[in-house]
Amino acid sequence: DLPPIDGDFYNLDLKLTQEQRDLQIKVRNFMEDEVRPLINDHWNRAKFPFEIIEKFKKLNITGVPYEGYGCPNLPFLMEGIIAQEIARVDVSISTFFGVHSGLAMGSIYLCGSEEQKEEWLPKMQRLEKIGAFGLTEPNVGSGVAGGLETTCKFDGENWVINGQKKWIGNATFADVIIIWARDEDSNQVKGFLVKKDNPGFKAEKMEDKMALRIVQNALITLTDCKVAENDRLQKADSFKDTANVLRMTRAGVAWQAVGCARGAYESALKYTKKREQFGRPIASYQLIQNHLVEMISNLTSMQTLCFRLSELQDEGQLEDEHASLAKVYCSMRMRDVVSRAREVMGGNGILLEYDVARFVADAEAIYSYEGTKEINSLIVGRAITGYSAFVS
Numbered sequence: 001d002l003p004p005i006d007g008d009f010y011n012l013d014l015k016l017t018q019e020q021r022d023l024q025i026k027v028r029n030f031m032e033d034e035v036r037p038l039i040n041d042h043w044n045r046a047k048f049p050f051e052i053i054e055k056f057k058k059l060n061i062t063g064v065p066y067e068g069y070g071c072p073n074l075p076f077l078m079e080g081i082i083a084q085e086i087a088r089v090d091v092s093i094s095t096f097f098g099v100h101s102g103l104a105m106g107s108i109y110l111c112g113s114e115e116q117k118e119e120w121l122p123k124m125q126r127l128e129k130i131g132a133f134g135l136t137e138p139n140v141g142s143g144v145a146g147g148l149e150t151t152c153k154f155d156g157e158n159w160v161i162n163g164q165k166k167w168i169g170n171a172t173f174a175d176v177i178i179i180w181a182r183d184e185d186s187n188q189v190k191g192f193l194v195k196k197d198n199p200g201f202k203a204e205k206m207e208d209k210m211a212l213r214i215v216q217n218a219l220i221t222l223t224d225c226k227v228a229e230n231d232r233l234q235k236a237d238s239f240k241d242t243a244n245v246l247r248m249t250r251a252g253v254a255w256q257a258v259g260c261a262r263g264a265y266e267s268a269l270k271y272t273k274k275r276e277q278f279g280r281p282i283a284s285y286q287l288i289q290n291h292l293v294e295m296i297s298n299l300t301s302m303q304t305l306c307f308r309l310s311e312l313q314d315e316g317q318l319e320d321e322h323a324s325l326a327k328v329y330c331s332m333r334m335r336d337v338v339s340r341a342r343e344v345m346g347g348n349g350i351l352l353e354y355d356v357a358r359f360v361a362d363a364e365a366i367y368s369y370e371g372t373k374e375i376n377s378l379i380v381g382r383a384i385t386g387y388s389a390f391v392s
């Protein structure tokens, strides 16, 4: 059953059905057996382990909550549990997965026509085609709602896209990249399915990242990139449609933060029980126990919050502010957990070999992507006060 060292203090896993638990354990075993042994080396070299995509196919966990198109159609709760399990071993792999299954497939699922869904979702579900999601730009990050500089214009035959996208995960190798652009005529945001061999599309790998080194983030340049009307997401008419995708995926990012904190906590707990100083395991000292208790308290509060978040999602009641609150809270608590994990490990806390250093670095990416702390706080602030503090 579950490994003995487990960061599920309130037995939330027991709330899952046997079938759901079986899937959780299958994902956990896969991550331990197939991913953990190769992850630090790939992180160090900033290489993506393409061989695991083949192995991932057998798990059938892509597009978990979607109905039809070969997707499992399981509750959102299971999508969260899976995100936690993947991130518990490695946040880069969970980001690869979140971008493909959440942001890219989610855009097509929520904003695509029936034909577009039929064309892309089954192949993406089987991981035969990989997706990316291009919203952020070199000059526009938090302010994407009103500020996109990438433009599209219909020339009577095709849409012509011009601009740049920055930070786009998976984009160096993805088959289809969702590109969001502002229509020069209507000023509304539209989404496009851009294929990797489309003339006018160029993706260059961003080098020298200090977090998520396995994720292949790209700077994309679109130069008179022509896209047929058939490849415009037919149900995306404004930024509100983009925001619907982000609301769904932000919930997944909160679960990723839980996984990152859980992985660091479990490594640290194991370490403190084995490591001896002054003739006793350091876990026996009060100051170390205080760190461990702070960690498990944070982790437990994050998990219980995310359970309810997923329930809201499954009940069809998830609002932007629910997802934003979870993203803000979990990413702050995660930072506290990983820093305490690093602290109780002394010097070994900065060695890749002990895993915690990787969690500390990767936590910084979770902290910033899918809306920074400030932006998600402003979304919650707007909901509870009725005043929007965004300045446009």
Ligand code: FAD
Binding pocket: 099, 133, 134, 135, 136, 140, 141, 142, 143, 166, 167, 168, 169, 212, 217, 365, 368, 369, 370, 371, 372, 373, 374, 375, 389, 390, 391
């Ligand atoms: P900025 O928007 O420049 O913000 C800088 C600072 O100013 C932040 O602290 C911010 O909170 C603050 N700030 C901004 N506006 C306000 C305000 N009104 N009030 C108070 N404070 C404010 N994007 C994609 O489209 N696709 C991807 O696949 C993708 N993957 C990513 C992977 C990684 C590793 C990273 C780091 C980013 C990724 N992103 C991706 C982009 C990510 O979503 C942005 O980094 C994020 O939205 C923040 O934008 P920014 O970095 O431009 O920061």
